[in-house]
Amino acid sequence: MPKISTVKGAPQRLRHFASDNYSGICPEALAAMIEANAKHEVSYGDDTWTEKASNLIREIFETECEVFFVFNGTSANSLSLASMCQSYHSVLCHELAHVEVAECGAPEFFSNGAKVLLLKGAHGRIDPSEIERAVNKRTDIHYPKPRVLSLTQATELGTIYSIDELRALTDTARKMKLRVHMDGARFANAVVSLGVSPKEVTWKAGVDVLCFGGTKNGIAVGEAVVFFDRELAREFDFRCKQGGQLASKMRFLSAPWVGVLQDGAWLRHASHANQMAKRLGEGVRKLSGVSVVHDVQTNSVFAAIPESIVNKMYERGWKFYTHVGSEGEARLMCSWDTSPEDVDQFVNDLHESLLP
Ligand SMILES: Cc1ncc(COP(=O)(O)O)c(C=O)c1O
Numbered sequence: 001m002p003k004i005s006t007v008k009g010a011p012q013r014l015r016h017f018a019s020d021n022y023s024g025i026c027p028e029a030l031a032a033m034i035e036a037n038a039k040h041e042v043s044y045g046d047d048t049w050t051e052k053a054s055n056l057i058r059e060i061f062e063t064e065c066e067v068f069f070v071f072n073g074t075s076a077n078s079l080s081l082a083s084m085c086q087s088y089h090s091v092l093c094h095e096l097a098h099v100e101v102a103e104c105g106a107p108e109f110f111s112n113g114a115k116v117l118l119l120k121g122a123h124g125r126i127d128p129s130e131i132e133r134a135v136n137k138r139t140d141i142h143y144p145k146p147r148v149l150s151l152t153q154a155t156e157l158g159t160i161y162s163i164d165e166l167r168a169l170t171d172t173a174r175k176m177k178l179r180v181h182m183d184g185a186r187f188a189n190a191v192v193s194l195g196v197s198p199k200e201v202t203w204k205a206g207v208d209v210l211c212f213g214g215t216k217n218g219i220a221v222g223e224a225v226v227f228f229d230r231e232l233a234r235e236f237d238f239r240c241k242q243g244g245q246l247a248s249k250m251r252f253l254s255a256p257w258v259g260v261l262q263d264g265a266w267l268r269h270a271s272h273a274n275q276m277a278k279r280l281g282e283g284v285r286k287l288s289g290v291s292v293v294h295d296v297q298t299n300s301v302f303a304a305i306p307e308s309i310v311n312k313m314y315e316r317g318w319k320f321y322t323h324v325g326s327e328g329e330a331r332l333m334c335s336w337d338t339s340p341e342d343v344d345q346f347v348n349d350l351h352e353s354l355l356p
Pocket residue numbers: 072073074075098152155156183185186215
């Protein structure tokens with residue numbers, strides 16, 4: 001990921017649009033961490049907070065799933081993918097998937113060599129015909145055997161799969177004897193955008209394992225790996241330990257989940273971030289010289305902004321990425337704490353930067 005450098009003399013901004021992980025910890029997660037700090041607790045995940053957080057996740061998904069808390073999305077994805085395949089298997093994912101472009105080969109590393117095969121599709125969504133193409137491309141002994149389909153919901157381009165689109169993908173996956181993994185780093189944003197219950201977009205839609213993102217939705221550190229197919233969770237605790245993902249003070253990974261899940265803060269924060277992106281998208285759309293390139297369905301806006309204007313915005317102290325989508329596209333991410341004033345200020349600065 002290219003480093004974002006601060007332009008010398010540029011004004012300091014309180015908040016940015018570079019990533020939803022630029023934000024801090026939301027009040028509900030922080031309060032739970034402080035409460036968890038009050039007394040000693042059993043270590044390595046045998047504590048009351050971890051039990052409570054796991055039970056809340058089971059309640060939310062309305063099923064008896066297996067739950068594990070790990071430090072980040074890369075470990076959640078790569079360890080869960082490793083539990084779904086052997087070293088001679090392959091994992092099919094979109095060519096822009098985080099597991100392919102931003103995990104430093106961790107899925108291949110933790111699975112001892114499983115190969116990641118790339119699928120195409122517009123706006124970050126896998127085209128279902130691509131699955132059959134990839135599986136049928138080679139069926140001989142010399143090629144890694146396709147075993148897992150990995151989907152990202154919301155996608156890396158901020159779009160979402162509808163329930164029907166998901167089903168079409170998972171039905172094809174089942175037909176082709178693939179298991180289904182979901183990278184849900186922004187699962188909350190997708191759930192509120194779709195307006196459905198979490199089970200509808202996961203196990204009821206054919207997902208075997210979900211990496212449920214917390215960090216981008218207001219938790220300090222951590223993601224939950226949720227196994228709907230409980231057989232796949234066999235010995236996952238050992239995999240986490242070996243992979244350096246078993247926190248000894250586990251309660252500080254799990255307590256924040258209690259904080260955000262128990263009264264629905266996870267959905268409120270995601271909904272707020274989505275609304276801010278909507279406002280930002282509408283603001284950007286009104287300006288001539290720039291355009292919004294994907295539907296704004298969750299908490300990101302992808303905008304085509306000329307390089308000279310991007311540089312002017314950097315000079316005004318704004319930070320955002322330009323390497324995630326296609327060339328010439330800026331990714332503008334909103335967080336649980338992005339304010340309408342942040343959005344309006346950004347749009348106003350963009351407007352001024354576009355003036356001749
Ligand atoms: C789609 C997606 N998956 C997973 C992650 C989690 O990555 P990390 O290992 O940085 O927590 C990210 C973070 O940018 C992401 O965008």
